Amino acid sequence: xxxxxxxxxxxxxxxxxxxxxxxxxxxxxxxxxxxxxxxxxxxxxxxxxxxxxxxxxxxxxxxxxxxxxxxxxxxxxxxxxxxxxxxxxxxxxxxxxxxxxxxxxxxxxxxx
Amino acid sequence: xxxxxxxxxxxxxxxxxxxxxxxxxxxxxxxxxxxxxxxxxxxxxxxxxxxxxxxxxxxxxxxxxxxxxxxxxxxxxxxxxxxxxxxxxxxxxxxxxxxxxxxxxxxxxxxxxx
Numbered sequence: 001x002x003x004x005x006x007x008x009x010x011x012x013x014x015x016x017x018x019x020x021x022x023x024x025x026x027x028x029x030x031x032x033x034x035x036x037x038x039x040x041x042x043x044x045x046x047x048x049x050x051x052x053x054x055x056x057x058x059x060x061x062x063x064x065x066x067x068x069x070x071x072x073x074x075x076x077x078x079x080x081x082x083x084x085x086x087x088x089x090x091x092x093x094x095x096x097x098x099x100x101x102x103x104x105x106x107x108x109x110x111x112x
Numbered sequence: 113x114x115x116x117x118x119x120x121x122x123x124x125x126x127x128x129x130x131x132x133x134x135x136x137x138x139x140x141x142x143x144x145x146x147x148x149x150x151x152x153x154x155x156x157x158x159x160x161x162x163x164x165x166x167x168x169x170x171x172x173x174x175x176x177x178x179x180x181x182x183x184x185x186x187x188x189x190x191x192x193x194x195x196x197x198x199x200x201x202x203x204x205x206x207x208x209x210x211x212x213x214x215x216x217x218x219x220x221x222x223x224x225x226x
Contacts (some may be wrong), residue, residue, distance in 0.1 A: 004154075034214060043116070043203055043217035044155070090154050099168070100215065102154030 002027035002093045006103035013081050014111045021076040021106050023091030032094040033074040035065055038105075039087045047089075050074065061085070086110045114138075116218035118204050124224045125194060132190045133221045137206030144187050145215060146179055147203040148172065155203050161187060162209065191223075199225045 005024045013019050025031055032051050036044035048059025055067040065076045074091060088107050094100040117136040125131050137144050142163050147155035158177070160168045163184040173179075176195075181187040191198055201222050205215035 009152075036217075041219070041222075043118075043219040044205075046214045046216070049214050092154070099157065101157070104152065105154050 004103035008106045010107045012109040019078045019081045023074045025093040034092040036090045037087045083110045118218035122222050130192045135204030136186045141206035143207045145205040149201040
């Protein structure tokens with residue numbers, strides 16, 4: 001079965017600084033990868049997804065992620081963080097759409 | 113597109129009581145999923161419907177839990193004889209039938225057991 005590891009439980013960055021959130025997956029076949037964001041008390045909003053093709057995918061809110069098969073990684077990046085980006089970020093891997101596994105999440109704090 | 117709607121947003125109940133949550137998916141989505149999310153964790157898959165058929169259930173879904181989607185539209189999740197460990201956020205998501213279309217999530221129902 002597939003699994004996801006998000007090594008960083010909590011990250012703090014200054015507003016305007018760049019951001020990279022790490023995600024490593026384990027799956028025997030070509031994975032389907034997702035990044036979601038969750039604000040307190042809210043559901044999850046899809047930021048971006050990777051199914052196939054170009055390994056650098058663009059998402060909403062200025063986020064991008066790069067699929068690296070050799071490293072089993074799908075790290076999320078943003079060149080300049082805004083205070084409104086403070087939230088919990090979840091990486092997920094799907095073998096089929098009815099069996100999506102989430103990582104434990106990375107909480108992002110943005111310093112003024 | 114009004115998004116996935118979940119009711120109630122919050123439920124507080126005493127241990128041993130039964131609770132029922134409702135999820136209204138995006139109207140054209142025929143797949144519907146239930147997840148449980150505890151503090152500091154990602155969502156954990158509970159069960160999944162395609163139209164009215166419940167196709168998969170996680171081992172997390174004990175026999176106190178039951179989910180239905182009688183007409184292939186809204187779904188209910190019932191927990192009988194609630195326990196302290198049932199306290200969590202219960203999330204519903206829906207998607208199109210095409211494989212690996214992204215799931216769209218509701219805002220969840222937060223359950224607190226006294």
